[in-house]
Amino acid sequence: MSPDGNSSLALPIEPRHRRPNRLRSAALVLLLASLPLTAMAWPWSRDMTDSIAIKPQADPLPFPKRSVPVPDTATVHVADRDGADKLSNPIPATPESIGKGKQLFTIYCTACHGTSGTGDGLVGEKLVLRPFDLTSPSVQAISDGMIFGYITFGGAVMPIYGNDLSPTERWHVVNYVRNVLGKAAASAPAKSASK
Numbered sequence: 388m389s390p391d392g393n394s395s396l397a398l399p400i401e402p403r404h405r406r407p408n409r410l411r412s413a414a415l416v417l418l419l420a421s422l423p424l425t426a427m428a429w430p431w432s433r434d435m436t437d438s439i440a441i442k443p444q445a446d447p448l449p450f451p452k453r454s455v456p457v458p459d460t461a462t463v464h465v466a467d468r469d470g471a472d473k474l475s476n477p478i479p480a481t482p483e484s485i486g487k488g489k490q491l492f493t494i495y496c497t498a499c500h501g502t503s504g505t506g507d508g509l510v511g512e513k514l515v516l517r518p519f520d521l522t523s524p525s526v527q528a529i530s531d532g533m534i535f536g537y538i539t540f541g542g543a544v545m546p547i548y549g550n551d552l553s554p555t556e557r558w559h560v561v562n563y564v565r566n567v568l569g570k571a572a573a574s575a576p577a578k579s580a581s582k
Contacts (some may be wrong), residue, residue, distance in 0.1 A: 410490040413472070442501070451513050459507040465536065465539065466493070467536070467540060468533070468536035468542075469536070470536070471532045471539060471540070472529075472533045473530075473532055474530075474531070474532030475536055476531040476558055476562070477558065478534075478555060478558040478559060478561075480566050480581060484558075484559050485562050485563050485566050487556070487558035487559040488561070488562045488564070489563050490561025491552065491556055491560050491561055491563075492504075492563050495551065495552065495560075496508075496560070499511035499544075499545070500518050503522070503568070503570035503571075504517055504520070504521035504522050504564065505520045505522055506518040506519060506520045506521075507518060516543060517545045518544065518545065519545075521564050521568050522568050522569065527565075527569045531558075531565065534560075534561045534564060534565075535558065535561050536562070537550065538557045538560060539557060547564055
């Protein structure tokens with residue numbers, strides 16, 4: 388029986404001050420969750436954008452004063468592809484240089500230009516603008532510096548490889564294009580004409 392003499396079962400009533408206030412709890416949780424957002428303090432929120440790394444399309448940092456260059460790496464100061472046209476190839480076209488150029492050409496260039504250099508690579512066939520045929524007389528007529536400039540600064544479709552290849556490696560590729568692809572193209576018409 389209840390204290391008032393009623394025989395029905397009565398549920399105990401909690402005092403008001405002990406009942407949890409769900410609205411107040413939810414507001415507290417939201418406030419605590421939003422504090423790091425307003426302070427930009429999530430550990431992962433800004434780390435990548437505010438890193439000390441070079442941003443895309445930004446100029447690289449200059450070398451420190453009195454720095455020592457890496458051995459066998461020529462320092463080249465060229466502003467653009469047209470400026471590279473005046474450069475002469477400082478790397479002699481030795482079998483070692485041509486061999487290194489072939490390895491680098493296989494890694495970086497065959498996807499678009501193909502192994503023959505005619506622009507028939509797997510990626511090159513899918514492009515709207517086909518890659519240059521490196522065996523064509525027009526490409527073989529340009530200077531070594533201009534080929535170096537295209538490798539360094541890229542072209543309409545060609546990406547920039549100045550960041551991936553050192554100047555010496557770029558000259559090795561130029562030697563390969565000149566001495567293997569160019570000579571193969573020059574000898575191909577002579578072979579077909581002799582048949």
